Amino acid sequence: MIKLNGKSVSPGIATAEAYVYNPGNHIVPRRSISGKEHDSESRRLQRSIQTTRRQLKAIAGNLKDAMGDDSALIIGTQSQLLDEGNLVAEIEKTIRADHINVEWALTRIEDKYTKIFQRIQDPTFRERVNDISDLLQRLQRNLRRNKGKSTPSLSNVILVARDIAPSEAAYLMSRGNLRGLVLSEGGETSHTVILARTLEIPAVMNVERAHTRIRSGDALIVDGLSGEVLINPDNRTRQSYHIKQEKYASYLERSRQVLTLPDRTLDGRDFTLSANIELPMEVDLLQSYGSVGIGLFRTEFLLTDPGVAGSEEEQFQIYRNLARRVYPKPLILRTFDVGRDKQYGTFAQHPEPNPALGTMAVRLFLKDPEFFRIQIKAALRANESGNLRILFPMVTEIEEIHSLRRIVGECREELEKEGKKTLRETPLGIMVEIPGAIHLIPHLENAVDFLSVGTNDLIQYLLAVDRNNPSVSHLYNPFHPAVIRSLLEISSAATAINKEINVCGELAGQGFTALMLLGMGYTHFSMNPVSIIEIKRLFTHVHYKFLCRVVRKLRTFSSRSDAEEYFIEQMVGKYPDLFTQQSLF
Ligand code: PEP
Ligand code: MG
Numbered sequence: 147m148i149k150l151n152g153k154s155v156s157p158g159i160a161t162a163e164a165y166v167y168n169p170g171n172h173i174v175p176r177r178s179i180s181g182k183e184h185d186s187e188s189r190r191l192q193r194s195i196q197t198t199r200r201q202l203k204a205i206a207g208n209l210k211d212a213m214g215d216d217s218a219l220i221i222g223t224q225s226q227l228l229d230e231g232n233l234v235a236e237i238e239k240t241i242r243a244d245h246i247n248v249e250w251a252l253t254r255i256e257d258k259y260t261k262i263f264q265r266i267q268d269p270t271f272r273e274r275v276n277d278i279s280d281l282l283q284r285l286q287r288n289l290r291r292n293k294g295k296s297t298p299s300l301s302n303v304i305l306v307a308r309d310i311a312p313s314e315a316a317y318l319m320s321r322g323n324l325r326g327l328v329l330s331e332g333g334e335t336s337h338t339v340i341l342a343r344t345l346e347i348p349a350v351m352n353v354e355r356a357h358t359r360i361r362s363g364d365a366l367i368v369d370g371l372s373g374e375v376l377i378n379p380d381n382r383t384r385q386s387y388h389i390k391q392e393k394y395a396s397y398l399e400r401s402r403q404v405l406t407l408p409d410r411t412l413d414g415r416d417f418t419l420s421a422n423i424e425l426p427m428e429v430d431l432l433q434s435y436g437s438v439g440i441g442l443f444r445t446e447f448l449l450t451d452p453g454v455a456g457s458e459e460e461q462f463q464i465y466r467n468l469a470r471r472v473y474p475k476p477l478i479l480r481t482f483d484v485g486r487d488k489q490y491g492t493f494a495q496h497p498e499p500n501p502a503l504g505t506m507a508v509r510l511f512l513k514d515p516e517f518f519r520i521q522i523k524a525a526l527r528a529n530e531s532g533n534l535r536i537l538f539p540m541v542t543e544i545e546e547i548h549s550l551r552r553i554v555g556e557c558r559e560e561l562e563k564e565g566k567k568t569l570r571e572t573p574l575g576i577m578v579e580i581p582g583a584i585h586l587i588p589h590l591e592n593a594v595d596f597l598s599v600g601t602n603d604l605i606q607y608l609l610a611v612d613r614n615n616p617s618v619s620h621l622y623n624p625f626h627p628a629v630i631r632s633l634l635e636i637s638s639a640a641t642a643i644n645k646e647i648n649v650c651g652e653l654a655g656q657g658f659t660a661l662m663l664l665g666m667g668y669t670h671f672s673m674n675p676v677s678i679i680e681i682k683r684l685f686t687h688v689h690y691k692f693l694c695r696v697v698r699k700l701r702t703f704s705s706r707s708d709a710e711e712y713f714i715e716q717m718v719g720k721y722p723d724l725f726t727q728q729s730l731f
Contacts, residue, residue: 147379152353154373155334156343157676159391160326161384164364164377165303166357167310167318174286176301177247187241191248194288195228201284202228224281233278249289256282257363304328304366308357309614310338316425316450319345326368328375330356333614335602335622335652337444341424343674346431350375352616404683405436415690417664419682420475421675422650426464429471431675436682439475440468441672442537442598442650445521446482458524465528476533478598478648478672479525480577481518483507483539502612507540512549522557525572532570537598541576541583547593550574578636579603579651587639597640598672601651605629624659625710630700637667648672657684657725658714662700665693687724 165176179187202225227233233255240251256279263275304326305318315338318324327342332351342349348370360366360377367376367387371394376383409417420441421432426448432438448464469477485506498504511518525536538550554574561568578584579600587597601624606613608628611621623629640647648670653659655673660681663671673681696716703709718725 147383148359148377150353150356150359150375150377152328152350152356152373152375153334154349154370155332155339155351156327156347156349156370157394158326158346158348158370159387159394160304160348160366160368160370161387161391162302162304162325162366164306164328164360164362164366166360166362167305167307168357174249174253175247176250176253176303178301179241179245179247181245183247184242184245187248188238190289191234191237191241191285194248194285195234197288198281198284199225199228201288223277224284227278227281233281249286252282252286253362257361261361304368306357306360306366309336315341316447319347326366326370328353328356328360328366328368330354330358331616333612333616333619335613337424337447340422340652340674341447343676344422344424344428344431346676398679401679401683402434404679404686407682407686409682409685411664411685411688411690413689413691415664416669417685418670419678419685420478420648420670420672421678422672423675426468428675429468432472435675435678437475438675438678439472439533440477441648441670443468443477443479444483445480446484449482449484458520458527461521461524462527465525465534466530469528469531469534473531473533476535478535478537478575480537480539481508481511481521485510502606508538508546508550509540509542511538511553512546515553519553519557519560522554523561523566526554526558526561526568527566529568529570529572534570535573535575535596537575537577537596539577539600540580540603541578541586542580543582544586544589544593547576547590551593577603577650578647579607581608581632584632584636584639587636588643590645591643594645596646596648597636598648598650599633599636599668601629601633601649601653604632604651608632623706623710624653624662625700625703625706625713627701627704627706627709630662630703630709633663634666634697634701641667646670655681657681658710658717660684661688661693661717662697662713664688664690665697667694684724688721692720 236255237248237251240246240254241248244251244254246254259275259278301323302325305324306328307330309329309331310318319341324347327347327349329338329349329351330353332339334351339349339351348368350368350370350373353375356375365378367379367384369375369387369390379387409419411417420439421435422442422444423429423440424444424447429440432440448461465477465479483506485504486501505513522536525534528534536554538547541547551574558568573595575594575596575598576583577598577600578587579602581604590597602613605611605622605624609621609626611618613622637647647668649663649668650672652674653663654671655677657680660671661684664685671681696713700709700713703712
C-alpha cells in the first residue's frame, strides 16, 4: 500500500479502481456487461480485428516501398500477434470471464503486459511490449471508428490526471458515474474542482506526480476529507475507511436537520443561500439542500456538448425547465463566460498573447454578438414566470453595460416580431469581478438591477495570481488587505445604491470566509450546493453583530496571515463547539 497526500477540495470518501487519464488519449468506455452481450461484444472485436488487419497490410505495403524488407520487422510482429490467435483468445476470454466491454478488456490486457514487461531486464525484449500496446491501441481506435462518434463513459472509476481542462472535465464528469478525482496539479477555484464539488465527487488535488505513480486498474481510496490517497490498500485499511465513510454519511444526515431552521442568525439577521450550477442535470441534486434557487448558472458549460447550445429552441427548453424547477426561487443565468481558461467549441480558436486580459466573456459578446443574441432570446423567452434573471460576466466599464442593454432590447423586439411572447421583465445584472468595476458601482443605480461578486476572479485580478496555477496559490488569499477592503467597499457601495448583491465565488461556500462576508454586510450567497448545509449550520449559530465587530478590526491588518489568524481565533474562541464538529473527520 502506498499513501500519497494532497489537498482535499471536494469532501467525501471514494473507493474504486483508478483510471489514469492522459488528455492526449481518448477515454476508453468501461462498461460491465450481461451474459447476453458477450456475443455482440465479440462481434465488435472481430470487426475491429478485420479493420486492423487491412490497415496493417496497407501500412506494410507503404513501408516496404520506403524501407524495403526491413519494414516487415516493424509491422510483421503485430500482424503475427493477431494471426497467432493467443492474444485474441485472451481478449475474448477477458470479455466473457470478467463481463466487461471489449474496450475495457483491451485496457486490462495492455496494463497486464506493461506490468509483466517492466520486470524484464533485457531492454530489447522489454520493448516488445510496445508492439502489443500499439496493436491493442489500434484495436481501440478502430472500435471507436466503427462506432462513429465515441461517447466515453467512465463508470465507477476514480479519475486520475495531471490536470484536466474544465471543458474536458464537464464532458467526463457528466457521463457515467465517476466515483472520485485525483489531480497532480490543479487550482482550488478551477472549474474542474468546482464541478467535482457540485457533483459531489470526492476530490484531492496537488498530489505530487499522482498521474505517473498511479496506474489504471490500481485499487484506490480517495479521502476528500483529509486529502489522502491510498494505492492498493490492505484489507484493514479498507475496513477502517469503510467505517469512516459510514461516520461521514451519518454526520451529513444529522447536519441536514439545519435545513429546517429559518435562514436567520441568532440575533435575527436574515440571509439567503442559493446554488451555483454548471450543468442542467445538477438541478436534480438541489432538492436535497432544501428549496434553494440558482444564484449562478454557468451556461458556458453547455458548450462542452457540441451542438447543445447551438439553437435558440434547445437553449429555451433548458432554461425554461430550470426556471420552472426552482420557481418561485430565482434562476440567475450568466451569459456564456468564454475565453481565457474556459476554451469551448468555436471559442477555442482565437489564441491571444495574454488571454486572461483579452477578448473574453462580454467582450466577445460585444465584438461578435450573433451567437450571444441566440442565448439572450432563449433566456427572455424562458422567463415565463418572472423568476429568471440575466447576469453578464467580466464587465469592465459602463459603456459595455449600455451596449448590452441595447442588445437585450433589440432581442426583445425581434422576438415580438417573430410572435414569441416575452411577457415578463427580465432583470439584468453584472458580475463584479474585474477590480475596476468596483468603482463603477456608485454610478450603476439606473444601469443594472442587481450585482453579483465573483470572488474567484476578483482575487485573481486584484492580486495578479492565476487561480489555476498551484505554484502561486500561496498568494491567492482572501485575507489580503486589498481583498478585504475591496469586499467591504463593494458591499457598502451596493447598499448605497440600493441594489441586491449576491456573492457567488468560492469564498461564499467556505466556512470562515463566508462568515467574514456575512460580517461585511452581505446577505445573499450562492455556492457549490455541497456547501449549503455547512454554511447554513454556521450562519444559524452565530451573531451578526459579533461578526461585524470582528470584521471592523480586520481592516487594520497589513498582513494577510495576521488577519486570517485573528479572524479564526475570534471565531473559534467565541463558538468553540461550532468548529469542533468539522475536525471530526
Ligand atoms: C468568480 O469569478 O468568482 C465566479 C463566480 O465566476 P467563475 O468562477 O465562473 O469565473
Ligand atoms: Mg469569474
